[in-house]
Amino acid sequence: MLEQQKTTEAIEQTIASLPKAYEPQAVEAKWYRFWEENGYFKPQPNAKGPTFVISMPPPNVTGALHLGHAITATTEDILIRYHRMKGDDTLWVPGEDHAGIATQTVVERQLAKEGTDRHKLGREKFLERVWQWVYQYKHRIQDQHRRLGASCDWSRERFTLDEGLSKAVREVFVRLYEEGLIYRGERIINWCPQCMSALSDLEVNHVDTPGTLTYVRYPLKPIEGETETKYISVATTRPETILGDTAVAVNPKDPRYEDIVGRMAILPVMKREIPIVADDAVDASFGTGAVKVTPAHDPTDFEIGMRHNLPRVQVIGFDGKMTDEAGPYAGQDRFEARKNLVAELQQLGNISKIEDYMVPLGRCQRSDTIVEPLISKQWFVKMTPLATPALGAVKYGQMKIVPERFNKVYMDWLENIHDWCISRQLWWGHRIPVWYCATCGEMTVSREDVIACAHCGSAAIHQDEDVLDTWFSSWLWPFSTLGWPDVTPDLLRYYPTSVLETGYDIIFFWVARMVMSGIHFLGVVPFETIYLHGLVRDAKGEKMSKSKNNVIDPLEVMDQYGTDALRFTLATSSTPGNDSKLVPERIIGNRNFANKIWNASRFVLMATAEISGGVPAIASLKPHTLADRWILDKLARLTKNVTRLIDDFQLGEAGRQSNEFFWSDYCDWYLEIAKVQMQGDESVRQTTAGILRSVLDQTLRLLHPFMPFVTEEVWHYLYELTEPEQSKWPASALIIASWPQSNEKALNAEAEQQFSLLQEVITRIRDARNQMNVEPSRHIPVIMAVGHEIAIFEAQAPLIEFLARTEKPQLHLQLAQKPEQAMSLLAGPIEIYLPLAGMLDIGKELERLDKELAAAQQEQTRLQGKFSNENFVARAKPEVVEKERERLTAQEERVSKLIARRAELQG
Ligand SMILES: [Zn+2]
Numbered sequence: 001m002l003e004q005q006k007t008t009e010a011i012e013q014t015i016a017s018l019p020k021a022y023e024p025q026a027v028e029a030k031w032y033r034f035w036e037e038n039g040y041f042k043p044q045p046n047a048k049g050p051t052f053v054i055s056m057p058p059p060n061v062t063g064a065l066h067l068g069h070a071i072t073a074t075t076e077d078i079l080i081r082y083h084r085m086k087g088d089d090t091l092w093v094p095g096e097d098h099a100g101i102a103t104q105t106v107v108e109r110q111l112a113k114e115g116t117d118r119h120k121l122g123r124e125k126f127l128e129r130v131w132q133w134v135y136q137y138k139h140r141i142q143d144q145h146r147r148l149g150a151s152c153d154w155s156r157e158r159f160t161l162d163e164g165l166s167k168a169v170r171e172v173f174v175r176l177y178e179e180g181l182i183y184r185g186e187r188i189i190n191w192c193p194q195c196m197s198a199l200s201d202l203e204v205n206h207v208d209t210p211g212t213l214t215y216v217r218y219p220l221k222p223i224e225g226e227t228e229t230k231y232i233s234v235a236t237t238r239p240e241t242i243l244g245d246t247a248v249a250v251n252p253k254d255p256r257y258e259d260i261v262g263r264m265a266i267l268p269v270m271k272r273e274i275p276i277v278a279d280d281a282v283d284a285s286f287g288t289g290a291v292k293v294t295p296a297h298d299p300t301d302f303e304i305g306m307r308h309n310l311p312r313v314q315v316i317g318f319d320g321k322m323t324d325e326a327g328p329y330a331g332q333d334r335f336e337a338r339k340n341l342v343a344e345l346q347q348l349g350n351i352s353k354i355e356d357y358m359v360p361l362g363r364c365q366r367s368d369t370i371v372e373p374l375i376s377k378q379w380f381v382k383m384t385p386l387a388t389p390a391l392g393a394v395k396y397g398q399m400k401i402v403p404e405r406f407n408k409v410y411m412d413w414l415e416n417i418h419d420w421c422i423s424r425q426l427w428w429g430h431r432i433p434v435w436y437c438a439t440c441g442e443m444t445v446s447r448e449d450v451i452a453c454a455h456c457g458s459a460a461i462h463q464d465e466d467v468l469d470t471w472f473s474s475w476l477w478p479f480s481t482l483g484w485p486d487v488t489p490d491l492l493r494y495y496p497t498s499v500l501e502t503g504y505d506i507i508f509f510w511v512a513r514m515v516m517s518g519i520h521f522l523g524v525v526p527f528e529t530i531y532l533h534g535l536v537r538d539a540k541g542e543k544m545s546k547s548k549n550n551v552i553d554p555l556e557v558m559d560q561y562g563t564d565a566l567r568f569t570l571a572t573s574s575t576p577g578n579d580s581k582l583v584p585e586r587i588i589g590n591r592n593f594a595n596k597i598w599n600a601s602r603f604v605l606m607a608t609a610e611i612s613g614g615v616p617a618i619a620s621l622k623p624h625t626l627a628d629r630w631i632l633d634k635l636a637r638l639t640k641n642v643t644r645l646i647d648d649f650q651l652g653e654a655g656r657q658s659n660e661f662f663w664s665d666y667c668d669w670y671l672e673i674a675k676v677q678m679q680g681d682e683s684v685r686q687t688t689a690g691i692l693r694s695v696l697d698q699t700l701r702l703l704h705p706f707m708p709f710v711t712e713e714v715w716h717y718l719y720e721l722t723e724p725e726q727s728k729w730p731a732s733a734l735i736i737a738s739w740p741q742s743n744e745k746a747l748n749a750e751a752e753q754q755f756s757l758l759q760e761v762i763t764r765i766r767d768a769r770n771q772m773n774v775e776p777s778r779h780i781p782v783i784m785a786v787g788h789e790i791a792i793f794e795a796q797a798p799l800i801e802f803l804a805r806t807e808k809p810q811l812h813l814q815l816a817q818k819p820e821q822a823m824s825l826l827a828g829p830i831e832i833y834l835p836l837a838g839m840l841d842i843g844k845e846l847e848r849l850d851k852e853l854a855a856a857q858q859e860q861t862r863l864q865g866k867f868s869n870e871n872f873v874a875r876a877k878p879e880v881v882e883k884e885r886e887r888l889t890a891q892e893e894r895v896s897k898l899i900a901r902r903a904e905l906q907g
Contacts, residue, residue: 008610011721015606018717022598024562027713032146040084040735041092041151045493049088053497054080055478056092056152057510058160060099061134062106065144067536067544067582068503070554071574073150074567075533075651076501080151081705082646085739091494092151093481095158096141098134100470101195101203101366104428107133123427130428144555149563149708151735156490158481160473161430168480169430169473170447172521177445181382182422184434184443188299189376189421190362193320194369197425198378200469201418202509204362204371211359214239215288215352216345218248218265221273232257232265232276233352235287237359238297239345240338242267243326244315245274247293249304252278254289268350269341270327277308296375316372334372379423379432379466386516387414393515393525401530402649403577406504413508420513422469429467437461475513478526497527504532504577531649534579536570541581552582564707565591571706572655593659594710597703600667601714604696605721607678608689614723615697615730616690619743624687626758626796627673629751632743634665635695640742642702655706662699669759670695676802693722698740708735757789758796760827765804765834768823774839781838782806783822785815785831793830807838821905842905849905853898860895863888 084090118126176182190199217231250257295305296314315326322329329337362371435444439458482491518526538550568590574580623629645654677688700711715734731737825832
């Protein structure tokens, strides 16, 4: 006994020495290191469950953590931790993307500041600079993921430019080339004169911008016998391209132009003779129905040009300046030339009108520069043969998209897919593995670097200068990270992956392309489920942007409120596929939730300090009281719901329900009731302590995936202070403790129903006390008619006394006469009477009411006086009279209420 007392005292001292509030800064780094050093993030090939694998979307190596990363990492970590606790063999592969354009731009900017550029430096030296930069910054994004608590396997971390992934890229390029799915061709591409690179369609933002539509008339070359000059009018939003026109086209069915198809027009300024051709691509209802054709500067015109064998005259260069082909405008900036040419055409009388027009302007996603469509020799992937099986994967249910409405978005894109321009005029990236021979003119496409032409053996070869689009490496991510093209044990065990989780904004860039490559190269869809989350917006629902100054920095939030508060807020603010609002008050609320967990746990440990025996298994508990049965029933239901919700990807709802249970059922009710039960006999105390600890343990497990740090910290205290022998713990850490099983035997509908009736009674009495301003310390009398529930209420009377601060309740089956001078309340079928004399000092209250009544009556008399004055009614403005009448009515109502209340009190 003495021994026991000593331990109890020691435990109490330890608990008393714990900080009064949870201190995230003090524990987060400690636990992350503990988990990582113990190898908990690594897969467990001997696990009893199936594999569960996620490839982390690789953030840009240049990046700093923003809310998009935070929601991605939080969501994936919740799924991974849940499956790890369930006993699955979980693997979460982290990594970074080399981010071609973004990274090169940053380093080039740095060079510009130093007064140099990549061309002066040369390719090799430039790449050295970029690698230096990458080594310097790569750790930043890794460390930030660690701060978020991401439990990924860092020993398997990959980088899209590392050796293995570069090998995968080579393999894919060469294979697709050999299969005829990669080709080099002249096409109109989106060119960014700022980045000096081609862009894929997806890298161009189309923004409707106010501009003008200029109508220009071209004189027709006179034919024999024609005395008056005829004209044909065309409309354009880019007049500077006129200089490169090589035809005018009309629709073959357009009767207006029937007679002139086949004639020649004379291009103003350039004086070039250009044919008038008929082509189905021309929309007769647009502008004048005749369009200028500039094959070198417009994708549709390029096609028309191919069909009619038109020359391509490139008047705008890759630098955005007019070329020598632009005659007098050569050397001018493209927009300068536009202005000057319009002025000249106006002078020449060639412009018939200029009208306002919304132009769907393409801008470079990276630099915001207006994109120029230019002809260029580029490498392309033929997409239709790859897209067709990817369409089938969703159509035939091999893969599920959550939420389902994105099926249509995915399919629409695949059905209308264009070939993918994969070459980029950059140096940072995977260099295209193609060598051109100066001797025989052939190309050598090879997995290995070559020094001689494969066709003629000549050494006069040079490698393609361009690199591949960054997505050309990330579309291989789910299998290249597992070792492909080598057949590694990881590839065999962990491919296909389970869930691909990302923002819906990259469904085309990345998700659809990964499906294509997975099916094409491995014959299997790369993941079972695609889970798409939305954008995180500000509290008002607006997109966060630096210019609006409404950006929330996740690192600052973690510094201030702790990682768990940020994670819980992100998880519970979102529903699949929808944008969510990040409300700062909710972050504070969830910081308070972490504190609540901390404080409730301190209370539990303190209140049960004298009871030995650790944390009993939940299924071994034998409930004594209604409250015991009720909390165990609630926990069993919660466990079932949370498990089902996470399996359904309803993570937000799972978190909300756990929070609600902990805060309300466990803390507000059971913890309070336990204060009464801990006064009971030995066996009740034992059981209560067991339930307090065991329910806490189970709830910590349910909350762990959402709030890993505070739950791990508290869980350790819970076991350390109740079970000194660590060998008796269910696990060495919460992160690998087993996921709770719903205890079906604890389900108890009767307890649920009875307890909620008791809760209602207590809540009604509490509300009435508040309403009447009864001092908190005052115990008030209560009379209840409880009908056939009498046995329950007799048993629960001490709880009513304690929780509603009443005297011992006077319980009756029914009351023949309603108690006088009492407030009456109803809770379900239960009648509750609170004698007013017990709640307030009636004499004082009557005095106060009399004063209030006198004042009200005085005001009433004053208003009545106004209305008895005929002058007032006749002369005052009708709205004034109306207003005064309303005041009088209100005053009359008040007087009668006060009189009734007075009568009630006097009885
Ligand atoms: Zn050759």
